[in-house]
Amino acid sequence: MNLQQLRYVVATAEHRTMTDAARSLYIAQPALSRAIRDLERELGMTLFARSGRGVVVTAQGRRVVKLAREALDAVHEIEALASHSPAGTGELRVASPPSLEPALAARLLPAYAAEHPGARVQVVRCDGRDGVVNAVREQRADLGLTDLPVPADLVSHPLERQEIVLISPPGLDLPGSVAMSRLSGMRVVLPPPGSARRRELEMLFATHGVRPVVAAEIDERGGWPATVRSAMASLLGYRTMADQALRAGLVVRSLDPPLRRIIALVHTRRRLPATAQEFLTVAEGASAV
Template sequence: MNLQQLRYVVATAEHRTMTDAARSLYIAQPALSRAIRDLERELGMTLFARSGRGVVVTPQGRRVVKLAKEALDAVHEIEALATHTHSGGSELRIASPPSLESGLAGRLLPAYVSEHPGVRVHIVRCDGRDGVVNAIREQRADLGLTDLPVPADLVSHPLERQEIVLISPPGLDLPESIPMIRMNGMRLVLPLPGSARRREFDQLFATYGVRPIVAAETDERGGWLSTIRSASASLLGYRGMAEQAVRAGLVVRSLDPPLRRIIALVHARRRLPGMAQDFLTVAENRSAV
């Protein structure tokens, strides 16, 4: 038995289907099923009974799930204590993709630092939502700033709704507000195939019957300005990126109908260090949701 198996058991109990649990854990469903079967064989008990497309937690399974949650909570507290001791208790780590970093640095950090001047804040730069989730899970960050949804093993605190805009090189013959259908045949820079963000964009395009031309595929948002120029293509990004885009000579346009995403602070389901809890308080006092 290991901690990974315990996490799998808890996720399966919470989601009630192997498919949804595997998706929340970012693993393949067969790998999750195999891990659960191996643990059941090791324990000599059935934890989940199959029921149609989902699973039902058995009476023995409920006891195991409860103990697994307690064990994982204890491990998280020990890891948090070790991190707190190692950092001297004075560094707060916040994971963020480049597309949201300007809002974090420009609005939330000054408010927090003014109230807690003795705390150093380190921004852990990540590639999109998946990178933020992994930074939280791997204990490389105490908090994460990302758009929703996030997997069920993380807690989210919505802060604001941010508009998605089209960022393009100059010279394109496009209206000020872009009807979704106008992206049909448009050259776009898109996330890598198989990523959560790419699946969301693909679903969006399918909803509006849009088939863009894939000019480039990347999850490296740090170089998005150069990618737009080198590929002579447009990018769907957040309104918070607009100021940097305009300074770089790019054009920012709204979409029709408008698209907005909820931006939230997220963290693992465990007791937070005091610095992280203080940051949440500051952020929630300034929440626009």
């Protein structure tokens, strides 16, 4: 057993699918599955059971996951001791909703890796702003990437204003800039009912007095371009999703009036690990706010 296997166990428990856990760890899914199987054989127990397209944690697995989190937290605290951890080494955990992961992957993570090649980064995928806040509060992540506002017990570092755009299949009779009123009656793709992102969008619709038609419900992970195309419906997402949309042959339009959210890195009011402080320094150096 090693720390890497413990990280894999925790990530799989948090994401509930091997594919999403592997993506958050930036490793291939077969490698993650193989590592989990090796650990299960070593321990003589089953940690995860197949459930549809994902996995569920077994009773034995829940105990292992709890202890693995405690062990990783202890290791993380040790690494955070500046007198024992050289700058630019150690592990950093950043919580992010799927809609903001492109901002991490395209700009922040490469910039950080360029200055601190010895550091490791784990992306903790969360359900919207509430999920990011909880991950940071519970110390499952050192930093969180989210839109503002966040509760007053967290410290925020604004990075940029991110535009919310309308992503649609080709062929729809829509202008280059779409008035909010046009969303009434429009077929849209939304996150699952009860999710934080769904609640945020429903509040947005209520604020502007529009009532779209729900054509499909997905969790905004990797398969959303195919759903937008097959359902002939539009999706509201951040501008950072535009590159993926355009590669899939979809059309990206601004809204009128433009909708923008301030994106920030957030953390609790505690002494940050050296890796987190270094990441903040890099991110704020590239800030557009």
